[in-house]
Amino acid sequence: MAGIGFNLRKLTDRDDFLGGLMAYGYSALISSGPWIFTIVALTGTLFFGSFFVDFNKQAAFRIIIIYNFAFSLLLSGPVVMICTRWLADQIYKKDVTGVPGMLIAALGLLFITNMFLVIPFYLFATDLDLVVRFMAIANYFLITGIWLVGVFLTALKDYHPIIRAFAFGMAIGLGCVLMLAGKFGVAGMLAGFNFGLAYILFALLARILAEYPYPARRPFAFMRYFKRYWELALGGFVANMAAWIDKFIMWFSPHREVVAGNMIHFPNYDGAMFLAYLTIIPSMAAFVVTIETSFFERYVRFYQDISEHAPRSRIMRNHQSLLDTVQEQGRNFLILQGAFTLMVISMAPTIFEWLGINYLQMGIFRLGVLGAFFHVMSLFLFITLSYFDFRKPTLYLQLTFLVSNCVFTLISMNYGYQFYGYGYFLATVVTFLATFFTTIYLINELPYQTFVKQNASVSSAPE
Template sequence: MAGIGFELRKLTQRGDLLGVGEAFAHSALASAGPWIFSAIALTAIALIGSTAVTPDEMATFRLIVAYNFAGSLILAGPISIILTRYLADRIFEKNVKEVPAVLAGALAMLWLGGLLLALPVWFIVLKADSVTRCLAYVNFMLIASIWLVSVFLSALKNYKAITFAFGSGLSIAVIAAAVLAPRFLVPGMLAGLNIGFAFVLFTILARVLAEYPTSATRVLDFLPYTKKYWELAAGAAIYSLAIWIDKVIMWSAPGTQTLPSGLISSPDYESAMFLGYLTVVPSMAAFTVLIETGFFERYVRFYDDIRRHACLAKIRKNQQAISDIFNEGACNFLVLQGSICLTAILLAPQILSLFQSGSSQIAMFRLGTLGALFNAGYIFLTVVLSYFDLRRPILALHVLFLLTNVLFSYVSANAGFAFYGYGYFLSSLVAFGAAFFVTAWHLNRLPYLTFVVKNTSVA
């Protein structure tokens, strides 16, 4: 599944800064395309539509997209992670003929779930006209579908097609919203955004179908994986819920708004946290291009030598190589993301001013940036654990993250405005610390993990 990382790494080896810049730009879209797309599109559409709609209407538009992001991630997460495991196994076996059919089956399952989850929300909770409700529902389904098809982005080697999809889709969304917003208001902005999302989705689908053969018909071939790898599905759902639970808890804090549309939000907190999340995009790009590829090479060497009956000294040497690349990657991540985090903290007033946010959000943005630093590190550590099929430790870590985020966010919400943001920051810090300990412990006992714990012949 690290295929695109190796292609992008070739760009960094051209020997010029342009190649490095291209690699990181393509990697950012491959690893965080939906986030980047939405952040830029929402900002641009808000600027364009601010003269055409009222503040409440603009807030309704933003909240519809935010609700859809949260709900779609929770719904698509379990299906996506199972699909990821299925696709990885098929690529390893060099047998990908069922992939297009399985993608169709996964999308059908996702759309059924969206029908049960999103339809009641937008047609019962949302107080708006039927057109807005329909467009809100379509927006949910498009975002959820993009999460799902994004599983294939890391396996695809055509990074230019990915960049084209998100770049063109973004331009189309902004232009369409600019044309439609003055006349149709909130429905116009939603329609414009949906047109852009639809372009991204169908472009990626076309690329996937072009990459893999399309003669297979076993659309539910991945379903047995849901039972075999139930920990992955449960972990994905719990992690997705954990990422958003602090926003829901903050709805009980002072400063919460209930719009005429019936939607609830804590606007200062939510926008500050969202901006904080965006600071990790460079590190996600670096992880795809540099860190994961180097780790993957040593990981493959370790298990290939075992299959060739290597001696213990060779196995220990390969284990040390994995530990070395892990430590190097951890240091590189902390230096890169730590520098970005420090810069964002120091320039917080200017950054918030750029996004038309108030000075009251500075402290929350800084805590959100720190939380995003540790949360990104936490994600990377769970990726490392996933290479060794440590599903239950990962599930336990996700449960820890969820419970601590609930606890700390509840305490900070009731402690007063000065403490807003500490819940997410502290829970991310605790989860990162626990994940680092678990990862280091398993890497230190890798031969035992391989020959005893993961050996099915050992009772």
């Protein structure tokens, strides 16, 4: 799915500062669009909403968004991963006529399966005004829809409509909050936020359907992939659960807060971790523009020569070129993200002063920034393994992250506030080391893996 990265890379070929700035800026929005929108719009909504509603109502709004963000990501993960694989296969086959049908069916599948959880929760398990409950339910489904259409963003060749959709959506959302919060309180804040989300969702849907102007045929053709690629579906849930399990555990710490009846959270931990995650945006942008595109070119060359029965010497040269690219791009990423991570950690007091953040979050924030550094490195290695279809090793590594994050967070929580954040940090270090050595081993053995282990005629032969 590196297609849009090649278009963005053309901007860097202009050999001027503006071209590079535009390429990485677009890449950041495309690779992290839903996430950036949520953070920016949530921050803006809370800031402007503070002029109209009291602290308790702001807390209710914030926890609704956090819950919807977390659980929609968890529950949509399996469908999103399967749809990503199905779309990638259709693009490879040059037969994308089934895309509109898949999009409609996947949206329906997500909405129908999620409604049995989200609707009873907000209607019966929370102590909110009725209008707020309906606005919260609508917000959940809008976020869920954006997770799914995000599958298509890097497959679209024209990135300008994507950028406009997110920019206009943020502007509409904040503008509506200003108009509605004063009169309608939390319901108005949610409604304004939802208007922005709705614009983004429908603008992206329109762009996708314009890119793939075909009748909605074979809508459930992708469903067979759940059986064929069950590791991907399970991994979509496990990976997201692994990233959130420390937050869920910390919601039961002695410092938790309860909002609207049964909605629990830990504002200092959640806020510090959300802010820490923003530090990986530069590396996400670089990954789309340079790292993935360079890797993809060598990857295609390696398998293309194999399919054309190239001589062994050329295949081995391609293999070495692939290894060199992984090492080179890994080194570039280490320098980029490592330098940015150290800068953010050293500037944490200044950042907290600028943003007016509670200094109790600083220790958690610094550990979160370090953890995000190792987390995003593991994520890129997961993507590398996925290119080679190493589904089971990837799933085992994701389970490693889930288990280690759960265990270390429970231990750190029991040691008190000064140890909060160590669980996530240690889990990311363990996961990265395991993923790094696994990736090195499998890529070094790639010719053997390709010709023997992944060769159906060989692996299925009787001994």
